[in-house]
Amino acid sequence: GECGAARRILRLFWGHYVCFVRAAGRHVLEYAVERAVAAVQHRSSFEHVDLLLLPFHPLRPLVLLLTWPLFENNLAARERLVRLLWKNNEAEKYSHPLHTVVRNACSLLAYRVRLAWWCGRKLAESLDTLSSSSPEEEAAPVVR
Numbered sequence: 296g297e298c299g300a301a302r303r304i305l306r307l308f309w310g311h312y313v314c315f316v317r318a319a320g321r322h323v324l325e326y327a328v329e330r331a332v333a334a335v336q337h338r339s340s341f342e343h344v345d346l347l348l349l350p351f352h353p354l355r356p357l358v359l360l361l362t363w364p365l366f367e368n369n370l371a372a373r374e375r376l377v378r379l380l381w382k383n384n385e386a387e388k389y390s391h392p393l394h395t396v397v398r399n400a401c402s403l404l405a406y407r408v409r410l411a412w413w414c415g416r417k418l419a420e421s422l423d424t425l426s427s428s429s430p431e432e433e434a435a436p437v438v439r
Contacts, residue, residue, distance in 0.1 A: 308350055327351045328358060335362040341379050348380075355380040356401045363404055370411050377405045 316323050327348070334344045335358070348355055359380040366372040381401045 305350060312350075324351070324354065328354055328361070331358045332361050335376070336365060341375050345379050355382075356397045359401055359404065360397065370408065370415075373404070374408045374412070377401075377408050381405055 313323060316326050319326070327350075331344050331347050331351075331354070334347060335341065344358070348358065359376055362376060363373065366376065381404070
């Protein structure tokens with residue numbers, strides 16, 4: 296079926312990939328991480344990074360942590376990275392103590408993105424409220 300075909304394709308991929316990195320004198324995981332980070336750095340479509348990391352699920356959190364600083368002032372890009380590279384349902388696969396550190400760091404980044412968007416919404420709501428109040432209400436001091 297479909298699952299068997301996917302397994303055959305992945306086996307074929309891994310055979311060719313291992314030959315390629317050996318001939319290039321590269322480490323199997325290092326090369327994948329370097330290519331993924333380079334794709335994010337050049338601000339190519341993040342979906343290409345998703346495709347590149349398809350056979351390398353355990354490397355997704357590492358790529359997220361390595362590329363996070365590239366988007367210091369771009370909350371939308373950080374949100375896309377978190378959505379693409381950090382899937383909470385995959386987090387449970389990482390149970391080794393070192394994986395726990397990576398999992399916690401990625402979860403913290405995902406939380407910070409959610410918190411930043413929440414703060415932005417609250418700020419926008421308060422600005423809307425201030426701009427919709429009448430000038431008389433703003434000018435009149437409240438004396439009790």
